[in-house]
Amino acid sequence: MLTYTIRRIFQTIPVLIGVTILVFSLMHLIPGDPAQIIAGEQANQEQVEQMRERLGLNEPLPVQYWNFVSGAVQGDLGNSIRSGRAVSSEIGARFWVTVELALYSTILSIFIGLIAGIISATKRGTVTDSLIMIVALFGLSMPNFWLGLMLIQYFSLGFGWFPVSGWGSPQQLVLPVITLGTAGAAIIARMTRSSMLEVIHADYIRTARAKGVKERYVIYKHALRNALIPVVTVVGLQFGALLGGAVLTETVFAINGLGRFVVDAIRMRDFPIVQGSVLVLALMFVVVNFLVDISYRFLNKRIELD
Amino acid sequence: MESPKTIIKVDNLQTSFYTDKGEVKAVDGVSFEIPSGKTLGIVGESGSGKSITSLSVMRLIQDPGKIKGGQILFNGENLLDKSEAQMRRIRGNQISMIFQEPMTSLNPVFTVGDQIAEAYMIHEGKSKKEALRKALDMLKLVGIPSPEQRLKQYPHELSGGMRQRVMIAIALACNPELLIADEPTTALDVTIQAQILRLINNLQEELGMSVMLITHDLGVVAETCDYVAVMYAGKVVEYADVETLFESPKHPYTVGLLKSLPRHDIDQEGELEVIKGMVPTPDNLPKGCRFAPRCPFASDICADRLPELDELEDNSQVRCWIYTDEWDGKSGVSVKDDYGTFASKES
Amino acid sequence: MAETVTSPNKEVKPPNPQIENLKIVWKKLKKNKIAMAGGFLILFFILASWIGPLLTTMDPSQPNIPDRLQGPSAEYWFGTDHQGRDIFTRIVHGMSITLYIGFVSVALGCVAGVFLGLISGYYGGRTDTVIMRIMDVLLAFPGILLALAIVSVLGGSLNNVIIAVGIFSIPVFARIVRGSALAVRKLEYIDAVRALGASDTRIIFKHVLPNIMSPIIVQATLRIATAVLTASGLSFLGLGAQPPTPEWGAMLSAGRNYMWEHPHIALFPGLAIVAVVLAFNLFGDGLRDALDPKMK
Numbered sequence: 038m039l040t041y042t043i044r045r046i047f048q049t050i051p052v053l054i055g056v057t058i059l060v061f062s063l064m065h066l067i068p069g070d071p072a073q074i075i076a077g078e079q080a081n082q083e084q085v086e087q088m089r090e091r092l093g094l095n096e097p098l099p100v101q102y103w104n105f106v107s108g109a110v111q112g113d114l115g116n117s118i119r120s121g122r123a124v125s126s127e128i129g130a131r132f133w134v135t136v137e138l139a140l141y142s143t144i145l146s147i148f149i150g151l152i153a154g155i156i157s158a159t160k161r162g163t164v165t166d167s168l169i170m171i172v173a174l175f176g177l178s179m180p181n182f183w184l185g186l187m188l189i190q191y192f193s194l195g196f197g198w199f200p201v202s203g204w205g206s207p208q209q210l211v212l213p214v215i216t217l218g219t220a221g222a223a224i225i226a227r228m229t230r231s232s233m234l235e236v237i238h239a240d241y242i243r244t245a246r247a248k249g250v251k252e253r254y255v256i257y258k259h260a261l262r263n264a265l266i267p268v269v270t271v272v273g274l275q276f277g278a279l280l281g282g283a284v285l286t287e288t289v290f291a292i293n294g295l296g297r298f299v300v301d302a303i304r305m306r307d308f309p310i311v312q313g314s315v316l317v318l319a320l321m322f323v324v325v326n327f328l329v330d331i332s333y334r335f336l337n338k339r340i341e342l343d
Numbered sequence: 344m345e346s347p348k349t350i351i352k353v354d355n356l357q358t359s360f361y362t363d364k365g366e367v368k369a370v371d372g373v374s375f376e377i378p379s380g381k382t383l384g385i386v387g388e389s390g391s392g393k394s395i396t397s398l399s400v401m402r403l404i405q406d407p408g409k410i411k412g413g414q415i416l417f418n419g420e421n422l423l424d425k426s427e428a429q430m431r432r433i434r435g436n437q438i439s440m441i442f443q444e445p446m447t448s449l450n451p452v453f454t455v456g457d458q459i460a461e462a463y464m465i466h467e468g469k470s471k472k473e474a475l476r477k478a479l480d481m482l483k484l485v486g487i488p489s490p491e492q493r494l495k496q497y498p499h500e501l502s503g504g505m506r507q508r509v510m511i512a513i514a515l516a517c518n519p520e521l522l523i524a525d526e527p528t529t530a531l532d533v534t535i536q537a538q539i540l541r542l543i544n545n546l547q548e549e550l551g552m553s554v555m556l557i558t559h560d561l562g563v564v565a566e567t568c569d570y571v572a573v574m575y576a577g578k579v580v581e582y583a584d585v586e587t588l589f590e591s592p593k594h595p596y597t598v599g600l601l602k603s604l605p606r607h608d609i610d611q612e613g614e615l616e617v618i619k620g621m622v623p624t625p626d627n628l629p630k631g632c633r634f635a636p637r638c639p640f641a642s643d644i645c646a647d648r649l650p651e652l653d654e655l656e657d658n659s660q661v662r663c664w665i666y667t668d669e670w671d672g673k674s675g676v677s678v679k680d681d682y683g684t685f686a687s688k689e690s
Numbered sequence: 691m692a693e694t695v696t697s698p699n700k701e702v703k704p705p706n707p708q709i710e711n712l713k714i715v716w717k718k719l720k721k722n723k724i725a726m727a728g729g730f731l732i733l734f735f736i737l738a739s740w741i742g743p744l745l746t747t748m749d750p751s752q753p754n755i756p757d758r759l760q761g762p763s764a765e766y767w768f769g770t771d772h773q774g775r776d777i778f779t780r781i782v783h784g785m786s787i788t789l790y791i792g793f794v795s796v797a798l799g800c801v802a803g804v805f806l807g808l809i810s811g812y813y814g815g816r817t818d819t820v821i822m823r824i825m826d827v828l829l830a831f832p833g834i835l836l837a838l839a840i841v842s843v844l845g846g847s848l849n850n851v852i853i854a855v856g857i858f859s860i861p862v863f864a865r866i867v868r869g870s871a872l873a874v875r876k877l878e879y880i881d882a883v884r885a886l887g888a889s890d891t892r893i894i895f896k897h898v899l900p901n902i903m904s905p906i907i908v909q910a911t912l913r914i915a916t917a918v919l920t921a922s923g924l925s926f927l928g929l930g931a932q933p934p935t936p937e938w939g940a941m942l943s944a945g946r947n948y949m950w951e952h953p954h955i956a957l958f959p960g961l962a963i964v965a966v967v968l969a970f971n972l973f974g975d976g977l978r979d980a981l982d983p984k985m986k
Contacts, residue, residue, distance in 0.1 A: 241447060
């Protein structure tokens with residue numbers, strides 16, 4: 038287990054380097070002169086040169102990359118071009134909002150997805166099963182920003198149950214979390230169902246029945262534990278998808294998180310902020326996937342059939 | 344073959360599967376009984392319905408299968424009349440079962456100890472601690488070395504033979520009156536096979552239970568069983584005590600099976616005789632005797648009408664026209680002696 | 691060289707389940723009513739994107755201020771938007787844009803991903819490691835974020851969205867193809883073909899690729915659904931198709947300030963997205979069941 042963890046860490050390192058290279062390159066991949074584009078079209082030559090100086094674009098590329106990475110390691114991601122404030126503190130102020138949103142949504146999608154998937158699997162072929170799977174398919178096929186707009190339309194403006202926007206109070210959490218969690222719930226429900234159906238025909242389930250175990254325990258004790266193992270990987274990927282999806286959800290609900298921040302920065306061509314936010318989100322995803330992999334391995338180690 | 348006490352009597356059991364293509368009769372009117380403390384072997388190729396028969400006795404037939412008719416009298420009570428809750432109290436308690444695949448029959452996410460202990464907790468209401476202590480005794484009983492350690496291990500840490508011993512421990516935990524063993528040694532190495540069979544035999548004597556052994560291997564039957572039922576395509580074709588069956592087999596199918604056994608006592612010339620063709624699938628059965636298409640003796644009546652299971656003078660039962668007055672084939676044939684000549688003539 | 695290797699009694703015939711089982715696949719697919727519904731919906735949408743614009747009489751982009759923000763009626767089936775344009779007409783015209791984004795971006799990602807995956811899986815070793823590490827890097831950007839980062843560099847436009855979504859799909863294909871290529875490479879007949887002197891290119895394209903078509907087709911279908919969702923999201927953020935293009939995500943974005951009082955503005959473009967995505971998901975699911983029941 039330890040060797041696997043160490044090997045997995047060594048596998049993650051090139052990915053981390055690749056991520057930093059890609060994020061660093063963002064500014065250099067801009068067609069044309071990045072300094073000119075970032076300074077704006079009406080900027081004169083002097084202003085463009087100032088911008089170049091400020092972004093360090095006149096240094097050789099390897100030096101620039103080194104500065105970028107060493108700065109990032111020390112928590113220095115440069116300064117915003119528009120506000121002049123440190124990118125790291127700007128991100129810090131919004132980071133936890135996005136983490137909270139993604140985390141609650143993940144929890145919701147696991148909760149709903151598991152229950153729906155189990156019900157669907159145990160009632161295979163019934164109307165309930167079809168209904169759940171149809172709803173799941175819709176959940177999977179809906180753009181989450183549109184779902185958010187519809188929820189606001191009916192539950193905020195229509196019934197007035199929840200606030201239209203913002204983040205913090207419990208009421209404010211409900212709609213964004215549903216918006217972001219729906220697709221994940223659908224995916225987990227489908228995954229759980231097929232995993233359960235596979236497990237339910239396993240020989241050891243027959244053994245449990247032959248032992249006289251109650252059907253309820255056959256499902257919830259003997260089958261579910263095994264069925265959950267593949268679902269764990271999906272949960273990790275889901276968390277990542279939710280970090281990405283937060284961009285849209287935060288925009289719809291005007292939540293002051295990292296996702297909306299990065300969109301605004303793209304619109305204003307504030308590249309240090311784009312780079313910093315994208316880097317932080319990607320790193321978070323890499324770390325979560327790493328943890329999921331390790332725990333999957335841990336769960337799987339016991340069941341590996343030689 | 345009468346015995347004072349019969350532990351289980353299966354009468355005209357019919358189990359069918361309902362598929363898109365219609366009803367498939369996997370078990371079609373099977374009857375047998377097992378006297379207390381004895382072992383019945385149910386023999387047949389795969390597809391003969393022997394496993395479905397055993398699962399029917401446990402009432403573990405899953406959708407789209409259904410037990411359509413007949414009786415399963417266990418200690419005189421019909422199991423088919425029991426509620427699911429009543430059946431649960433019988434399963435793993437009075438009737439237990441072990442399966443062919445020890446590698447996949449144990450739940451990978453629970454320890455060996457937990458899986459044995461569960462039986463005690465369900466049927467005897469023991470606490471977890473007490474159940475685990477009894478589980479340890481069971482591991483010792485089935486001859487697993489360093490049982491204290493094994494108790495805390497997961498199935499993947501055990502070899503196939505060890506896992507089958509664990510399965511036996513689970514099955515015998517609550518001292519069942521009847522053990523159903525469905526090909527318990529097929530998936531194991533030859534040396535392990537003998538150990539497991541010996542273990543089952545010894546424990547049977549020690550605990551005084553009856554055994555229903557499902558197998559395709561007549562060699563196993565000869566070593567362990569008191570009675571034998573030979574199944575073919577969902578029906579019993581021959582039913583006898585083990586000595587009678589091996590000394591004077593009646594049904595051409597049984598004879599074919601015996602001929603295909605490798606023998607150590609005599610020098611065999613050439614290849615083993617193998618029954619040609621395949622078991623018909625239950626959705627595509629011949630009209631007459633189900634063995635007729637593969638039978639070297641088959642005559643007109645065999646292709647036309649299904650024979651009954653008739654009792655002969657030596658108390659054995661056979662489902663074959665040759666032993667009836669209606670037989671229209673060559674008179675005076677001896678299935679046992681003439682099988683080779685007939686079979687080779689045909690090919 | 692490669693073309694000269696055909697031996698007298700033809701080449702060693704590879705078992706090609708895809709072609710041999712095509713009839714079986716079609717049979718299975720036909721039985722799956724839901725998948726067939728998805729397939730017909732897709733056909734209908736493609737037809738509608740061609741013929742639809744010819745049948746609508748109103749202009750999709752010309753403002754008609756006097757009739758702005760009208761609810762659904764006999765004249766304006768889905769109502770009008772904040773500039774008085776008929777939403778139904780705009781949705782019909784937007785259909786071809788949506789399908790174009792879906793098909794082209796997935797085609798880009800598919801071709802590039804399959805190419806990289808084949809090379810990776812077939813050659814293995816260092817090539818494999820390098821390519822797969824690069825794919826890992828691309829996959830490290832969660833969800834829409836990679837497409838977002840690409841658009842941030844290229845600037846927001848329809849074509850850039852297609853490129854971004856295409857790149858976003860590459861690693862998915864590369865991974866699937868690599869796995870399958872690895873498995874196929876180990877089959878004995880590939881050794882036999884190689885022993886006959888076939889070149890790597892020939893083996894890859896004539897023997898490996900046809901054998902891994904099923905997962906590619908299934909993934910491509912499902913991926914179109916994802917591509918449409920991602921692209922509409924980018925347009926909604928104002929980083930994709932720009933007004934007055936009748937792209938559905940852009941329509942939702944432009945109508946946002948008016949939708950609270952006039953819900954039909956957001957309802958119909960959204961339903962249109964759902965319908966298209968649903969059709970591809972349904973069909974993809976059905977294809978997967980028919981082509982490769984083992985795939986998840």
